[in-house]
Amino acid sequence: MTLDLLHDALIQTDRGWHSLPGVLAAMARGEVAGFPAQRPHQRPAWHMFLVQLGVMALDRVGLTDLPQAEDGWRAALRGLTADFPQDEPWHLVCPDRNRPAFLQPPDPGGLKWSDVATPDALDMLITSRNHDVKREIAQDAAPQDWIFALVSLQTMEGLGGRANYGIARMNGGYSSRAMIALVPAASRSSQIDPSAWWQRDVQRLLSGRTGIHGSALLWLEPWPEGRSLSFQALDPLFIEVCRRVRLIEASGRFIAERGTSMAPRIATEGLKGNTGDPWAPIHRTAGHSFSLGERGWTHETLVDLLYSGNWKLPDLAVADSVEREEPVILLAEAISRGQGKTGGFHSRLVPVPKAMVAEMFGERPVAVSDGILKDIAAIEQALRNGLATAAAGGDRDKVGKPHYARSLPARETFRLEADRMFFPELWARMTAR
DSSP states (O other): OEEETTTSOOEEETTEEEOHHHHHHHHHTTOOOOOTTOOGGGHHHHHHHHHHHHHHHHHHHTOOSOOOSHHHHHHHHHHHTTTOTTOGGGEEEOSOTTSOBTTBOOOOSSOOEEEEOSHHHHSSOOOSSSOSSOSSOOTTOOHHHHHHHHHHHHHHOOOOSTTOOOOSSSSSTTSOOOEEEEEEBOTTSSSBOHHHHHHHHHHHHHTTOOSOOSEEEGGGSOOOTTOOBOGGGEEEEEEOOOSEEEEEEETTEEEEEEEOOSSOSBOOTTTTTOSOOTTOOEETTTOOBOOOOTTOSOHHHHHHHHHSSSEEOOGGGSOOTTGGGSOEEEEEEEEEEETTEEEEEEEEEEEEOHHHHTTTTSSHHHHHHHHHHHHHHHHHHHHHHHHHHHHTTTOGGGOOHHHHHTTHHHHHHHHHHHHHHHHHHHHHHHHHO
């Protein structure tokens, strides 16, 4: 075995290199402000992974406070893998393929495997034109590049064709795992504080726990071909693995081997992504989790999620009594997926002033936001009609489709500006009343 996440300093933060328990300890001390080697689309997967892992590890050993020492976290993580005294589930490479490795389920035998040369080729992100994030460029990859890619793939990936199933925590194979969250703002800024965010989510989720109920780390479980795990047999915060992957050492470097499966890791029939994910909005009548469209997190999308009444917001997107006294950031992140492609990674941060935190999910913003939407629509219609009339030489009777089409660039420019100004205008109008 090699590359032990429990002891080896494999993960770079802005405060130096740490083991996995070292990262958790440093975040508990509030020291980590970033992960320099992490790609933007990997941030939500990494945050959710660390939160789920931290909550279940502490719950397993009966702790309610966040340990600030690395040894405390190491012991807590080992509590989740007590059946593996050699710590195989925490090694990035385990030559015994009958044993799990980090986010790599045991090999059941009899499978065909294909080589994956680089971690970015293993990662979940695909695009129709290979422009959003270039593929197979990490030829001199560090172990942490494989760690981030494994977390991204195994906890966020969708359907990748026949025998390549996606995660349970999304509404169908061509959907995505969306994150909606309230995040503590870094001191005197509108930037995210990763340590404070992680602490907040761990403490919020840990307060409602009563022990581990079911399988927690799904890469520990055997995966016989054609068999799926029952959703009812899993802990609510289970960390899943959707693909068969094994990392190996070959010719002095690491590569991955990827296999297919004849059944998804988790039996998802009827779930529609409604798995209790604490970051996922759920449609109140249809019962499915939210899927992000190709236009991304527009103000129209966020207004629908926040104020239409159609969606139940996740617990971690709602402020508690303490948070209502401080400014926060509304964070929305997801990859927009389609069949065989993605619409790219979309992220939107909406700073929420301190005075608005207590009211942002009340009745007032529903009416105020509706008024702003109507104002935007009225201005856009006037712009459309005026430019179309000008294109027709000022003769309204001659206005037709080609003339309205001439207004599209200006209307799109206006829409983008309206989108940028929407939430500052919402907070300003609410403050004025």
